[in-house]
Amino acid sequence: MNRKLAGRRILVVDDVDELREALAGSLQMFGADVLTASGAQEALDILESSRIDFVLSDVRMPRGDGVSLLRAMRARHSSRPPLIFMSGFADLSLQEALETGAIGLLNKPFDIKALVQVICEATSRG
């Protein structure tokens, strides 16, 4: 078993249940501990109560969008944990994502292996 993400605790935020479940399943295969939330507020509650190493968040969600989640996170918890956006379609550009403080932008559908690579790099840095 490839356990590249062993010991990492990842929060997946998306309003689509199946996608949350699929991404959680994939990341678990790489050994990650995965928590999920369907919107910004739920994600903030989890971040408040649990240690999270990395956040993967959708941009456009009915219950609090990804950009406001990131802003609220940065207001409370400084620069950690790192967050990457995933976007359905042209919600924002890579540059805009970087300007709001995300470490990157994934356009759906995306390659899980590429995501795993990004998480490894982002969580080993500090």
Place this chain on the structure above:
Amino acid sequence: MNSLSQDQLRRLAAHYPAGAVFVNGDQLEVNSRFLQLTGYASEELRTLDDWFGRLFGHRAGEWRSIYDESKLRSNTVERILPFRIKNGSIRHFHVVRYVEPGAEIWLLHDMTERILDEERFRLLFRTASDPIFLLAGDRVIDCNPAALSILGFEEKEQILGHHPAEFTPEFQPDGRRTAEYIEELDRLLTERDHYRFEVTHRKKDGTEFPVEVTINAIQVNGVRTQLAFWHDLTEQKQLSLQLAQASKMASLGEMAGALAHEINSPLAVIRAKAQQVRIFSEMDQQIPELVLRNLESIEKTVDRIAAIIGGLRSFARDSSKDPPEDSEAEALLADALNLCGQRFKHAGISVTFESQSPGARIFCRRSQITQVLLNLLNNAFDAVKEQAEKWVRLEIREAGSGIEFRVTDSGPGIPGPLRPKLMLPFFTTKDSGKGSGLGLSASKGILEQHSGKLFLDESCPNTCFIAWLPRRTHGETADE
């Protein structure tokens, strides 16, 4: 008519409501109205010498001899003369000289305002930027320089005596026969004195242009005369079509964006699940080959759907202000093909692609160039869809300091006379309602903004359009 006595003439002059002078040999009796109009006192205009000296200034001698000469003929004479009035200014009078044996009177009407009006009108007519035609019966009897220039003529004689309908194409853009349309308009014009309509006219060189015509019917000396004002609608039409097109694209873009958003999430689910199974299989050799092949096919199909949706990006927003980016020529063509490839396949049109410069890159607004290529592909589609032999050949070639996209189709080719008009706005050979006539002209505009060009390869026996773009130049690189 009985002749008037001297006394009758004298009384007529005195009581005439406009200026009048009773002339008795060398002596003048100027009526009070004329004195009032010119500011002279009656003592100042007692004799012919006074008259010519005061009213004609340094040209007194010249006019006096003209008068003396006309005296030899005793018939009535009328003309318009400039008089210098007391305050030094010039006023124009219409002068009628009425002669009876032994005496004569002059009737003097101040025409200054009317002449000024006429001069103003003439100036307006001459300098108006909109064409103006004067018609009597149904023939042009006068027109202004703007009328000559819009129709592309040099001499008025080329227009005078003709009916404006002679400067029209056989058919109007809505498919109506121009002759029938004009007939209908003529009928309406016999009932009304004012009418406004739109019609497409044709220049001497064959170029067609839309015009709004305003006709005012007036009676001139009992003849029904029409003043036709033209207003060239080319720019306006172009603008409104562009606006309509832009708003169509904007709403299409919104829809495309919403749709893409909805589709991409489930695609991400399929992609993730398929990949999960594959990753799992990499650890477990028990999974049959068939399952693995199917998984690979699922992933490839998902990527293909995602690419099609990615192509919609070019419609999703106004791209004209996007910064240009470094793009691979082949990828641009692939974007366009992703959007229309299926259509070609369904219509049984074979599409071949060949690149003589693989990996060639250009610096451009990606979605705009995709749009140009899509336009050329769509034109090719329309040209070959009903042909027995249906193919479209796409080529990328190096040409000078740039890259050429060549789109060649098996269609019947474009007849020589139509070629110069291809890139003009509104020119279309497609059925009414099928083509806006803007595809090529808009594409040409986009390429020109990119310092490129769009042209027809006249040496090609089929129809071959070439979109040429300069290769990226120094100081403009995307990563700088």
